[in-house]
Amino acid sequence: MARLVLRGFDIRKGHLDSAAQQQVVVALRPILKAAPLFNPSTASGRKMSVRMTSAGGLGWVSDTAGYRYQETHPKGVPWPDIPNDVLKIWRELTGLERDPDCCLINYYGEGARMGLHQDKDEADFSWPVLSVSLGDDALFRIGNTSRGGKTESIWLNSGDVVIMGGPARLAYHGIDRIRFGSSRLLPKGGRVNLTLRVAT
Numbered sequence: 050m051a052r053l054v055l056r057g058f059d060i061r062k063g064h065l066d067s068a069a070q071q072q073v074v075v076a077l078r079p080i081l082k083a084a085p086l087f088n089p090s091t092a093s094g095r096k097m098s099v100r101m102t103s104a105g106g107l108g109w110v111s112d113t114a115g116y117r118y119q120e121t122h123p124k125g126v127p128w129p130d131i132p133n134d135v136l137k138i139w140r141e142l143t144g145l146e147r148d149p150d151c152c153l154i155n156y157y158g159e160g161a162r163m164g165l166h167q168d169k170d171e172a173d174f175s176w177p178v179l180s181v182s183l184g185d186d187a188l189f190r191i192g193n194t195s196r197g198g199k200t201e202s203i204w205l206n207s208g209d210v211v212i213m214g215g216p217a218r219l220a221y222h223g224i225d226r227i228r229f230g231s232s233r234l235l236p237k238g239g240r241v242n243l244t245l246r247v248a249t
């Protein structure tokens with residue numbers, strides 16, 4: 050359970066052991082059933098390669114109307130609750146009294162990636178964003194708080210947790226690629242990334 054800090058990103062390698070990872074995957078199953086993954090598009094109308102859904106009072110959506118948090122899944126139903134096993138990770142690592150109100154669930158299938166971006170649709174950037182990696186390895190790239198400049202990359206493995214807080218809260222970051230099939234945690238392969246945020 051090594052801890053390393055890269056450009057202010059607090060990376061907890063292997064924070065979840067395989068039993069804990071399994072437990073989270075089991076807890077996600079009913080959520081994915083009630084609030085199925087969808088294929089968001091960017092504001093410019095391009096389909097993203099990552100599929101998404103959310104749990105919590107608010108979920109993040111993106112379509113041609115732009116990026117935003119909203120109280121319902123695109124199919125009109127409220128988002129399911131954030132599972133306790135997931136809240137536990139937030140409470141343990143942030144030590145905050147306040148729970149997150151959004152757990153964004155990203156699914157990376159073969160070939161999926163996420164371009165460099167900032168997380169800046171939240172109301173208050175003093176809250177950290179916590180990210181949990183499950184399944185296939187992913188090459189995570191970290192840039193600067195403004196576009197451009199040098200970047201650094203690190204492989205995230207299943208069970209790793211990254212805390213983006215403080216000055217790193219608004220750093221650009223993205224996923225260049227995954228190593229499809231590198232983990233057997235998810236029956237169909239691929240990678241799930243959970244990001245926990247206080248959105249309001």
Ligand code: SIN
Nearest residue numbers: 155180222224242244
């Ligand atoms: C994100 O920045 O929204 C996702 C990061 C990741 O998949 O690890």
Ligand code: MN
Nearest residue numbers: 166167168222
């Ligand atoms: Mn992000």
